[in-house]
Amino acid sequence: MTNGTDLAELLASARVDGRPPSVAELRQRGRRARRRRLGAVAAAGLAVLAVGVMVAATRRPPTYDVATVDSTTVPPPTASPSATEAQPVLAGGEEGGPAVLLPSEGWQLAVLEGGGYTAPDATVRAVTGPAGPLGPMAWIRFNAGVETIEYPDGPATHHDTTSPAGHTVRVGWSAAPEDLAAIRVVEGGSLAITSFDLDETELLSLIDSAAVVDGRVEIDTAALPAGFTAGPTTPDRPYLTFSYALRGAAGAVNVSISRWVGAGSDVSAFIRYRPGIVERTIDGRPALIASADPTTDNQASALLVDSASWDEPGWAYSFTILPPTDTAPGATAAEVETLLSSLRAVEHDELLAELPADLEDRQAAIDRWLADAPVPATADLGVLREGPPLNRSEAEWFYQVLKCSVVLDWAITGNDERLDQVAASATWTVGADMNRYWEDLVAKLADQKLSGPPRVEDLVPRPGVLASARTATTDDARWATTLVDDCRWAMSLTGQRRS
Amino acid sequence: MAPSHEHQPELQAFIDRHYGRLVGLLRFQGAEPADAEDLAQEAMMRLVAGWDRVGLLDQPWAWLVKVALNLSRSRWRRLQTTLRLGHLVGGDTVHHDQAAIDALTLLDGLTERQRTAVVLRHYAGFSVRETAEVMGVAEGTVKSLCSAGLQTAQRHARADGDGPAPAATLMAPERLEGR
Numbered sequence: 001m002t003n004g005t006d007l008a009e010l011l012a013s014a015r016v017d018g019r020p021p022s023v024a025e026l027r028q029r030g031r032r033a034r035r036r037r038l039g040a041v042a043a044a045g046l047a048v049l050a051v052g053v054m055v056a057a058t059r060r061p062p063t064y065d066v067a068t069v070d071s072t073t074v075p076p077p078t079a080s081p082s083a084t085e086a087q088p089v090l091a092g093g094e095e096g097g098p099a100v101l102l103p104s105e106g107w108q109l110a111v112l113e114g115g116g117y118t119a120p121d122a123t124v125r126a127v128t129g130p131a132g133p134l135g136p137m138a139w140i141r142f143n144a145g146v147e148t149i150e151y152p153d154g155p156a157t158h159h160d161t162t163s164p165a166g167h168t169v170r171v172g173w174s175a176a177p178e179d180l181a182a183i184r185v186v187e188g189g190s191l192a193i194t195s196f197d198l199d200e201t202e203l204l205s206l207i208d209s210a211a212v213v214d215g216r217v218e219i220d221t222a223a224l225p226a227g228f229t230a231g232p233t234t235p236d237r238p239y240l241t242f243s244y245a246l247r248g249a250a251g252a253v254n255v256s257i258s259r260w261v262g263a264g265s266d267v268s269a270f271i272r273y274r275p276g277i278v279e280r281t282i283d284g285r286p287a288l289i290a291s292a293d294p295t296t297d298n299q300a301s302a303l304l305v306d307s308a309s310w311d312e313p314g315w316a317y318s319f320t321i322l323p324p325t326d327t328a329p330g331a332t333a334a335e336v337e338t339l340l341s342s343l344r345a346v347e348h349d350e351l352l353a354e355l356p357a358d359l360e361d362r363q364a365a366i367d368r369w370l371a372d373a374p375v376p377a378t379a380d381l382g383v384l385r386e387g388p389p390l391n392r393s394e395a396e397w398f399y400q401v402l403k404c405s406v407v408l409d410w411a412i413t414g415n416d417e418r419l420d421q422v423a424a425s426a427t428w429t430v431g432a433d434m435n436r437y438w439e440d441l442v443a444k445l446a447d448q449k450l451s452g453p454p455r456v457e458d459l460v461p462r463p464g465v466l467a468s469a470r471t472a473t474t475d476d477a478r479w480a481t482t483l484v485d486d487c488r489w490a491m492s493l494t495g496q497r498r499s
Numbered sequence: 500m501a502p503s504h505e506h507q508p509e510l511q512a513f514i515d516r517h518y519g520r521l522v523g524l525l526r527f528q529g530a531e532p533a534d535a536e537d538l539a540q541e542a543m544m545r546l547v548a549g550w551d552r553v554g555l556l557d558q559p560w561a562w563l564v565k566v567a568l569n570l571s572r573s574r575w576r577r578l579q580t581t582l583r584l585g586h587l588v589g590g591d592t593v594h595h596d597q598a599a600i601d602a603l604t605l606l607d608g609l610t611e612r613q614r615t616a617v618v619l620r621h622y623a624g625f626s627v628r629e630t631a632e633v634m635g636v637a638e639g640t641v642k643s644l645c646s647a648g649l650q651t652a653q654r655h656a657r658a659d660g661d662g663p664a665p666a667a668t669l670m671a672p673e674r675l676e677g678r
Contacts, residue, residue, distance in 0.1 A: 006601075006605075006652075006656060007602060007605045007606070007617065007621070007648075007649055007652040007653075007656075008617070008620075008621040008649060010598045010599075010601050010602040010605065011527070011598075011602050011617070011618065011621040011622040012621055012622070013598045014523065014527075014595075014596060014598040014599035014602050014622065015519070015523070015594075015595075015596045015598070015599060016519055016520075016522055016523030016526055016527075016593060016594065016595050016596075016599050017519040017522075017523075017593070017594045018518060018519055018522045018536055018539075018592060018593045018594070019592070020514050020515045020518035020519070021514070021518070021540055021543065022511065022514075023507055023510055023511050023514065023547055026514075026540065026543050026544045026546075026547045027544075027547060029540060029544050
């Protein structure tokens, strides 16, 4: 080995051997993989979550620091919330009964149980996020009627102001000016709201509308800023659930996000969103949507991987996309499509692999990619049926359309009954069904000789595919799309199918 | 999509002929031995599932390489690898000859794309055009990547020649074998 030309020679003569598996062994492996994929949806999801929990537990202990909150009654987190049901975290109270930290999607409300809120002379502190490296987003002291707001990096800057309804409200903020907290004295106690996205005017309107009724916080949903919705409170869930909505050009599809930070705790993430990019998570770090993961709980979930930890498996965040018919009345198919376009854009492995590490560069790369994504005006999918090769842009576009359409239809129709019915009887094998669906779709599009974007109704997949989209794991979806990609690539490589 | 049983001898022969080469390709791409075998088996599994179709292609070997490279790039799969509980079937030991060990050392200094181009050209046996198709780049890009990669390797080889021998060349082949 004396010079570089030897590398070519070395490679040409190199031998790497292993015992080739038999076809039967590979089939067995395939069956095992399929069983794992189809039979352990929850297990797979929980496994991923478990990694996140383990990593979080290792690196970011979900410690509710007793000293920090100055309370001796903070119980340790005990219950492990399910993947689909956020649990309130008892943060403890000193004199006025237990405080409840109320994680919700996009918001956190801290109120007190046992009377609903603080007694006038109570001193209670509630932590709105885990202690540790993440730090609490804010923690609020209810102190004998003198409410103060503190943040991990020191006392909050605050001022007292009068809300539109005439209430005196103390508004505080940390070093991050958008990290606001507001406290309003209400009858018999105090009500606090923290926010990570509202401006002060919006926050004041919201806290004006909040009230404690029969021990439950209620809020006038009309007071919510445009694009936000509030879920109902129930006796066992006496706090508001907010859905953080997409605002602006991305449409009005609600996205609620929760992140597991350790056993027994579930902390909402605040995610600012624009097509293709989730700008930050609860800890202010950028994140991207890595893959879609439909679940069985009337929600399509996705996996967020913290881009700052791109190569560190386990930094996974789950979030849910609720059917627009449930959470975003008035959302149009186009709006849904806008969202899903952003999803499918960042699903692409190659794109992810090529994303620059720097956030600004990454955003620019994604923007460029999205700009290139529109359907070529000259695309004629009829060629697929005839046999000649697609050019790369056509094939790429078709692949994206296909990949998205499964999710798109479900997101638009939200027809759970039909999905469940089909799911009960469907025999789903990813390869065969996806291939058949693919060929059906090809034929349909080819018949129409599309020269532009297909209509949504043209892309409705067969029910079996929809059912699988509901029950399949992320792995299934990725496997299916990879299969299609392989098929597409093979066709482009060889020029035509020989069969 | 299970393959027809009448194709099984042909399929097994294809696997026997290409398995080691595929594992080697993935090793030269930077995969650890166990991961290279796992990736190769995953790709082979898809080959088995789609043999009725893939077997008719002009270049099933190119198809297989492309699938394996896609798998190796899959972010999600890397996550899965972390969770892998040992699904390897059959072979679980990778053997390298001395030329492979030396090549691994020289490939260390190349960028990922240079590595891919050089390995596809000089190990997998693809032409420039085929390499370009597998990588999804222009033929000129393949040429420049290969040229730059070989030059880099040449510089590293000269540097190594002035100093101590690369660690890998001092390592007995069995040290680099599988798990």
